[in-house]
Amino acid sequence: MVVSTRLNGAQPRCVEVISLGETTVRFAGDSGDGMQLAGTQMTTTSAIFGNDVSTLPDFPAEIRAPAGTLAGVSGFQLHFGSHRLRTPGDRVNALVAMNPAALSANLSDLEPGGVLIVNEDAFTKMDLSRAGYSADPLENRSLDGYQLFRVPMGKLTAEACKDTGLTGRAVGRCKNFFALGLVYWLYDRPLAPTLRWIEQKFGSKPVVADANIKTLKAGYHFGETTELFTVRYEVAPAKVPPGKYRRVSGNEALAIGLITAAQRAGKPLFYGSYPITPASDILHFLAKHKNFDVRTFQAEDEIAAMTATIGAAFAGAFAVTGTSGPGMALKSEAIGLAVMTELPMVIVNVQRAGPSTGLPTKTEQADLLQAIWGRNGENPVCVLAAATPADCFDMAIEAFRIAIGFMTPVVLLADGYLANGAEPWRIPDMDSLPRLDVKHPGPVEGFKPYQRNDKLVRPWALPGTPGLEHRVGGLESRDITGEVCYEPENHEHMCRIRRRKIDNIAEAIPPLEINGDDSGELLVIGWGSTYGAITSAVERCRKKGMSVSSAHLRYLDPMQKNVGDVLRRFCRVLVPELNLGQLAYRLRAEYLVDATGFHKIQGKPFTISEIEAEIAKRLNK
Amino acid sequence: MVVSTRLNGAQPRCVEVISLGETTVRFAGDSGDGMQLAGTQMTTTSAIFGNDVSTLPDFPAEIRAPAGTLAGVSGFQLHFGSHRLRTPGDRVNALVAMNPAALSANLSDLEPGGVLIVNEDAFTKMDLSRAGYSADPLENRSLDGYQLFRVPMGKLTAEACKDTGLTGRAVGRCKNFFALGLVYWLYDRPLAPTLRWIEQKFGSKPVVADANIKTLKAGYHFGETTELFTVRYEVAPAKVPPGKYRRVSGNEALAIGLITAAQRAGKPLFYGSYPITPASDILHFLAKHKNFDVRTFQAEDEIAAMTATIGAAFAGAFAVTGTSGPGMALKSEAIGLAVMTELPMVIVNVQRAGPSTGLPTKTEQADLLQAIWGRNGENPVCVLAAATPADCFDMAIEAFRIAIGFMTPVVLLADGYLANGAEPWRIPDMDSLPRLDVKHPGPVEGFKPYQRNDKLVRPWALPGTPGLEHRVGGLESRDITGEVCYEPENHEHMCRIRRRKIDNIAEAIPPLEINGDDSGELLVIGWGSTYGAITSAVERCRKKGMSVSSAHLRYLDPMQKNVGDVLRRFCRVLVPELNLGQLAYRLRAEYLVDATGFHKIQGKPFTISEIEAEIAKRLNK
Amino acid sequence: MSADAAKVKLELTAKHFASDQDPRWCPGCGDYSILAQVKKVLAKIEAKRENTVFVSGIGCSSRFPYYVGTYGFHGIHGRALAIAVGIKVAQPELSVWVVTGDGDGLSIGGNHLLHTIRRNPDINILLFNNRIYGLTKGQYSPTSPLGKKTKSTPMGSVDFPLHPLSVAIGAEATFVARSIDVNVKHLAYVLERAARHKGASFVEIYQNCNIFNDLAFEYATAKTTKDETTIYLEHGRPLVFGKDRNKGIRLDGMDPEIVELGDGITEDDLLFHNEKQEEPSLAYLLSRMRHPDFPEPMGVFRCVERPVYEDLVMDQINEASRQQPGRLEDLFDEGETWIVE
Amino acid sequence: MSADAAKVKLELTAKHFASDQDPRWCPGCGDYSILAQVKKVLAKIEAKRENTVFVSGIGCSSRFPYYVGTYGFHGIHGRALAIAVGIKVAQPELSVWVVTGDGDGLSIGGNHLLHTIRRNPDINILLFNNRIYGLTKGQYSPTSPLGKKTKSTPMGSVDFPLHPLSVAIGAEATFVARSIDVNVKHLAYVLERAARHKGASFVEIYQNCNIFNDLAFEYATAKTTKDETTIYLEHGRPLVFGKDRNKGIRLDGMDPEIVELGDGITEDDLLFHNEKQEEPSLAYLLSRMRHPDFPEPMGVFRCVERPVYEDLVMDQINEASRQQPGRLEDLFDEGETWIVE
């Protein structure tokens, strides 16, 4: 096989090899160019190779914009390295641009002097003008600041496929494998995983498989043999904890977590949802796993999804609803009913950029105070937030642990960045998984639906159980008996109990951990998907000797018991958020600490260096 | 005429006359007993007499509970005095109970030693047991702590009606006039206003008019002639600013204010609403005033009400929607659309006790942070709150002034207590009313829908105007041009502009005033309907020499520019609220001031003495 | 067992379905009668308290669950049906009843009605139509007639009403029926039919709100008029009505018309009711017969079979589990995995 | 003016209704064709840009207003109709068009559809039915057929679909019609009819989503099948169809049946279309004729007169103002007043 000619290490030509600790590559092309596929292949290959990886796709807002236009550009960014990575990378070190539009839309993210590989065949007059170029950037020296490699990928791909029997448009669709092969050579990646994948995927279409394999190898060999490239990179494997791994996006991890929670409790999982970007993939994932007794209900709207979820919780299922910001707003009245009836359920909000429809495919963290306050009356729920794609798995289970442990709705916040971003996930040992024990009362005399235990938690009595017949609803209930009650004192009592019950959750969660010293000049505190950028920035600054630590909140209501303590051990508190200051507001109100915000509200995550720079500024460095 | 025998001042028997500065009377009976009527009659009479008055009805939660039951008790409380009153009274000084249920439900509010007038004819075995009495309280000395007057009102009313031709059940329905007459005698009220009212109301039914007049007088004479009463009260007229007055409830005042605003701008008033207690009366009032070009739209739900209101605002009407807590929750997604499209409108939330359905007929102030934060994304609106029933008029106009001045939705908060409570309202001079000038752009070339003025306000361009054709929507718009725009920087720019525009409103509103000294030991700060109780309590405490002042927020977002200053001039800040601490939370977050709350969440307003006691406690007095 | 003994037993059993709460509707409200019949029918069909759930929204009618000694859920305004579907999907074996009003079910909750009906879960939907908003004290509802004067329409409503049965048939309901609060025998019959139908049973019940819309259905209940203003549907029988049962409904093309029997017109010329007709156009046409132009049909308009939602849901789960039993290990391992040593 | 010249003029005028934004639908999407016809019809009816408002919800179809050079409002999901009613009540003289999708208009927005239709404001409602959620990338919609495999129903949908026209007729719509994106002439005809109808005009337009539900309507558009699978309604004419126009629809009682013409059966035996029939049962029956059992009717199902909402609203305002012109002084003085000196 041709592949055996691969000369690892021994270079046929004089090529310099540069070792990198980490690097970021972005594939960009038209929606039809297969960039997502190229990106995920390289991700898996790098992970198997032993790197730590973090990825982010960038889908166009339009479903299918006309080919060649800016609106139709699709991208996939991969960050891989020989140490722990937490973000998909601040700046792009190498950009593959399959057409002028992809170049135009992505060039600003490429670092000065970065590697720029373009498919020069696509730089036709028509495609240039579709991308809004009046002059060909490959010709007018505008790309002089980059290491530009012009590769006639179209022609070379056609060449590679010549004898495979593949013809016409199908040949064009192999181009992404040419680009991939070339990049594999550039970063010294093994071809085997992708070859395996092609064989599996196209096993039944040998012509296609053959063409893709040939093209991939052609790309690789093009790097190896052409004089174009004089430098090659290697990124050594990282030290990652041993175990079996897979790649998960946040939405996948969240869905897997939900199934796991229900399975560990021996319960059906009910998922009531109305499709909405970027939460829909949770529904899609769950609908594919009905063999785990997952009952998906695509409702007529978010209100039906929410109230059906309440019904399912009443009837004893592990009940979940999932949505994004606007849908969350629609659910707010019904969430109050869940609070009143004190039923356990999980409400997932995969936040996106608002207000209103906003930028529906972009990320943001601006629904925190909506989750806490966005309902009529004193209406407390537990609010959690996941920090990384893989953390969505843990937090989904944690959400259910709290929901059933405290008979309360739990809002679990994720966001578009977590939802679509992916990272390696160490597959947990079955034995390490928490067992969620649910106790339902059996038939008793004189059952009292609002008789509480020492944690103020009422029993979860299931329809179908003789003797426990009772009624719940949105009117105020008398404590203990649960009957409708208009008495003033009972109402105050119940409002306070509902709040105290949520506060009690703080007794059942681990304390907030500090990344860095326990005290110092500056604490950087965040929540949700900013975890990676904050943690990495703080590590970098600490390496430079700055007195800074970080802490990350996964529990937003209640907060952990030691949060106030932690805050007060630092002279200053910085709160980076993808909003205009919602956690900062909460910390100030709760602890009277002069926490000040650092805001970005552009539909994009923080880069590490943005936070690094802000830390330096705050420390007057 | 018999009435001429009324011996004002000169008492036919030896009756002691006690002068009171203020007093509180409550009429209580079965829903069918006409207590609301008796109460409002006495209110008008007292107002005409020259007292300051403040009233609160207490409706049963059920529509029509079975006669004689506790659930069916209806009450009306009147506070009148010779000085400025701001609440319907903490404790009841005199209670009229028309049946055992009314006695049982209301006795606990009667002050020890207070006047208790009961209709003894209604204390039958059956009615006693319906009210849950096992023994007759009139007989077993359980009422010894009160000045009990047993009056056979049934018999005496029948007697009074004997020659009028009125028969059967209709006679029974006159009983309330007997009670009213008796109370009129007790408090030395003139009969004339009520006599006039009866004649007007029953002009076409002379038999009924005659019977009611005779009964009213019989009640009065009963007081005068029976030996039962040895004490009589007088409450001198108050010094109130001269002018023409009428009584308004908060809902009436609010509706009048909305009509006034629209009329002053020469605009149709659009009111889109879905019925909900306690906001429905605004709809009812407006629907009766179509001659003011009021276009009421009873929508299929609150979402339709809200979005129709947005449509009406887009088309140039003065657009309003009104609801209560659960409805407000339902509107939250759509309010975001109003924020994005930057259209002027008013959103009224007459708050009630939540969460969820809660105690739907009771009052509460727990929707403040919902109003501010209860939407997805960074989603700022202007939030106002009325302080008294009559203030609803002013705040309705103010809401529109801001809405059109800043092209923004304005949330106006009222509550059940304001909505149903009533006070005298000095009818404003036409000239004193603000003129609301609305400027719509005329036909221009190259119109830009998001081109802002110096206050960041965009133009209100009306469909129907040639050349201004433009499109708005919930997706992020490019500033100035208004077209859909996914650019990161534009999104951040727009999010910040929307927030800054709301903040700019602070430049256009009067500063916060302090009631009392400008600085001192304790500031009591509140918002909404607690105004009366807080202000009166602070005045009382100041009279006792305590170092306490108060301030009241009508502007909740943005707050007035001097709020931080005011707070910091006091050693301590107390925030009484009918919730678990929402304004306190906001003040703490915004100003890092250790504002601490005083909470009541019982569906009832604060009494003056509750706040008085809390002030004393805080001052260690 | 004598007839009396049977009656005693039946009444005892109806009591068996009472809760410990006293109903709090206005004295004279039609809801009382419906409650009594529902309890009787529960007894008759030998429902199990523990396996029965009553779900409602908000409104006078929606207080219903408090008065039945089964499981109950008093929801929020308009959402009873969605709650019920959630319950049904979580526990398909439960018997679920939904009580809603003309405002709750057709105004704010109209969309859930359409979608629940089309999905056809096995629940019984009772819509108490009093043509008014009772609980909020008297605004017009989506079923109030044009011109109706209420608190929110002092000059008369300008909204053309919805007709619950036409809407339900628009969504192609499998079971559609109508009865009246005071006609207790017929009501019990219709309720029992609804209970026994497998699928979403939609029943409109004319209900008098004697406080805010008294006598709205007087035409259909008054001794003097009811025989002329209502017509009782019987499967397979011609549409005959009138005090002397001398009138009938005949079809003129697609238009119904009232004819007098005799004079050459016999029952055979009349429209014959067929509740099992697959094609719902007949049911639709019947739903369009309205007072005062026509006698209003009472009874079962349509009763056809269609797979029920929760069965289809469970079939897929069972099929998927049969094909590949769900094991967490497999779930975790989906897609590509790699081992780090 | 030659026919060509007229055509040129017409096309110029259609351009007159374009906005400055390029449509961003997928290449090949049926929405393009509908946009073109709408602009043409606007030109034909001589609409004024400044007096026309396009309102939509969210969805691919709901991007429509951006591409028309009139006033436009891109609302939130499902609420276009309520926004439109608000506009209409505030400014009754505006010409208001609503563009919605099968998800936007029938799923989340189904209730507003019922209520807008019953109120009958003078607006034109175009529901682009592609039987899929396009914008959210391919979940089944309320009009997707049973068993449909989509992203959210990998084992096939278990929800029986809603049929937009049946739902609209359930709410007793005054104007109901259907057309197809690719049949541009017929589409233009139907759109013009909708525009000219005074009242709520409801038009279902079969629209191909070539990305997520390609060929959903192939049966009705393919040269080889369309003559057998569709039937074009003409007022007063019998229901004839087929490549050779040799088939027709006859009524058997209330059931439609397909018959071949000839052999004793003539057009006179067929069902005659009457769009003006007061009784909507015929329209309902036609809405129930569905592929593959029947050819699907295209054209105007129903077109009847009923007072329009905004007129009734304004009538009351005018009447009230006539009876007593609104003066703020009077408003302030209502009820009892007293003077303090």
Ligand SMILES: Cc1ncc(C[n+]2csc(CCOP(=O)(O)OP(=O)(O)O)c2C)c(N)n1
């Ligand atoms: C979200 C919301 N909006 C409005 C209300 C107020 N509300 C309660 S019941 C009701 C209508 C009741 O009418 P109907 O459903 O006909 O029931 P009825 O009282 O006539 O039996 C309304 C508008 C509410 N509780 N919640």
Ligand SMILES: Cc1ncc(C[n+]2csc(CCOP(=O)(O)OP(=O)(O)O)c2C)c(N)n1
């Ligand atoms: C409140 C809310 N829920 C969900 C969504 C997501 N969403 C946008 S469009 C859409 C459905 C689109 O389907 P359809 O109306 O048929 O339009 P099409 O794209 O097919 O033209 C959904 C679910 C949203 N934008 N807002």
Ligand code: SF4
């Ligand atoms: S208001 Fe009407 S519907 Fe409600 S309980 Fe009273 S009579 Fe019944």
Ligand code: SF4
């Ligand atoms: S996804 Fe479908 S409906 Fe949407 S634009 Fe593309 S082809 Fe059209």
Ligand SMILES: [Mg+2]
């Ligand atoms: Mg009703």
Ligand SMILES: [Mg+2]
């Ligand atoms: Mg669609």
